[in-house]
């Protein structure tokens with residue numbers, strides 16, 4: 001297996017007491033927007049590695065990751081202590097299929113994320129290839145508290161860039177938040193609230209959907225979409241829904 005690549009934290013931004021972004025400088029081989037790599041630290045004599053999605057487009061001069069400190073977790077609390085200048089390891093090989101070439105042809109692209117699952121969608125949107133292909137882009141972000149609605153400046157930039165072609169809908173479940181729906185994504189899909197709020201129908205003939213984040217959200221959203229006639233997309237069995245779970249449903 002190829003060697004680990006040493007990188008360095010060049011900046012961080014804290015969004016809440018648990019949620020933070022790390023900017024990293026490292027010479028990585030090419031990767032695609034929407035992919036993830038593995039970050040690692042040497043902890044108690046062992047290299048501990050976990051998967052993290054790129055938030056930046058591949059054209060960026062740095063790599064950026066959005067992380068949550070998982071209570072009792074091995075790596076994420078340690079990464080949460082990294083400040084500018086700190087070294088870390090990156091895997092040479094990126095992975096993941098939430099990439100533009102994997103998305104089947106369609107008119108509208110729905111990007112549905114919980115928590116840090118918004119990362120790969122920001123990478124895809126910033127890259128621009130999906131914006132050239134799809135007539136409408138819908139970014140839906142489900143969080144518990146309003147402070148977790150990350151990257152507002154970037155999202156405002158997309159709105160300015162694409163006008164009415166781009167729609168952003170936050171959902172905040174644990175506090176009232178201006179402009180946000182007070183629901184989880186699967187419930188908003190099942191009850192038709194999301195489509196109604198955005199004035200769009202969800203139609204398997206024209207809509208393509210990417211799901212990323214919490215495995216409960218991913219499974220329940222897939223079920224809600226299946227009830228509307230959607231199916232999971234696989235290379236050998238084309239459908240309309242692509243997904244990525246951030247941790248195992250069984251252990252989550």
Ligand SMILES: Cc1cc2nc3c(=O)[nH]c(=O)nc-3n(C[C@H](O)[C@H](O)[C@H](O)COP(=O)(O)OP(=O)(O)OC[C@H]3O[C@@H](n4cnc5c(N)ncnc54)[C@H](O)[C@@H]3O)c2cc1C
Nearest residue numbers: 050051052053066067068073074075076116246247251252
């Ligand atoms: C493809 C992929 C991409 C990922 N991208 C990101 C990313 O961009 N940002 C990010 O923060 N994480 C991401 N993750 C999750 C990340 O890899 C780690 O699982 C997470 O940081 C916890 O690692 P840990 O060592 O701190 O906890 P561990 O010691 O590994 O485990 C602690 C427990 O927490 C659970 N868990 C993992 N993540 C979460 C979570 N977010 N919330 C609640 N429970 C959780 C695990 O199932 C485990 O039971 C991704 C995972 C995958 C598979």
